[in-house]
Amino acid sequence: AFSATLYSYLPRVKTGMQILGAAYMLYLAWKVWKSSADLHTDGGKEASFISGMILQFANPKIYIYAITAMSLYILPVCHSLQGLTGFTILLSLIGASGSFVWALFGAAFCKFFSKHTRLVNTVMAILLVYCAASLFHNG
Template sequence: MQWIPFLLYVLVTSFTPGPNNIMSMAYASKSGYRNTLRFILGVAVGTTVIALLSSFFNLLLFSFIPKVKMWMSIFGGLYMVYLAMKMLMHKPRANEDQHEKLNSFISGLILQFINPKVILYAITANSTFIIPYYHSTVSLILFSCFLGFIGYASTSSWAVFGAIFQSFLRKYERAFHLVMGLLLLYSAIIIFLG
């Protein structure tokens, strides 16, 4: 397994701004970390379920259609290039509207099933990094739990450091997106060369 590109992909994708992190930060800035914990746990459980479903779906595809492995790796690499380009082309926005949602476990859980970032994250991580090397049910469950834990860690850190991240991102937003985009490009290049 290509551990460095896998970890870079997982960390960059999880810790960059997205619906989970932004909502977690907004909830924590209004009602504190403790009251946001139920939303964060919903995100973690939802991410784990999406990762599990994705891993078994990908394993099923690989079992029945062995040639799909190459195409899934290409898709995963291209998706990482797409994410990198979005990061590199990102233009700072003065005031982003944040939709008010319920700060609850259920809303955190349900959000994962309509959040394209999480769905593509799980599909890409599984098809590109995990399924080509691991096939046992135990390993797929462990990797899915790991992806869910990273989801918990990212939304939790955004909640804890919400105010700090808000000011940091506003001040150094362009540099942050440049570094994250370059890390994603590196991961995609490793996939294409590997």
């Protein structure tokens, strides 16, 4: 229901959401770039795969993924309750697998990122600036 409502209002809120999204990404880029190269974890423990996987369920990107997929790809062509239910289950499975892979790679690359924090932070900040600018590209 939320996706259907958002889809009907999308043209009206698009510009405001682009500006807010770009501003937030630029803020994140600044924070990532300025963050310390010293990584401190609670109690000296490294982040585990399980904690990374659990954290993904509090990640707003999961919800934005679902809203975007429903609003742009599914609602324009599918109108039956059974079809929407099937797509909801499919999107949930795809989202969960993405979270699983994300947490797995995060655990696998943790030591590499710790050793090269300044380089990783710089690359991530540049990519965030690029993403913010690409929100306004119409092509």
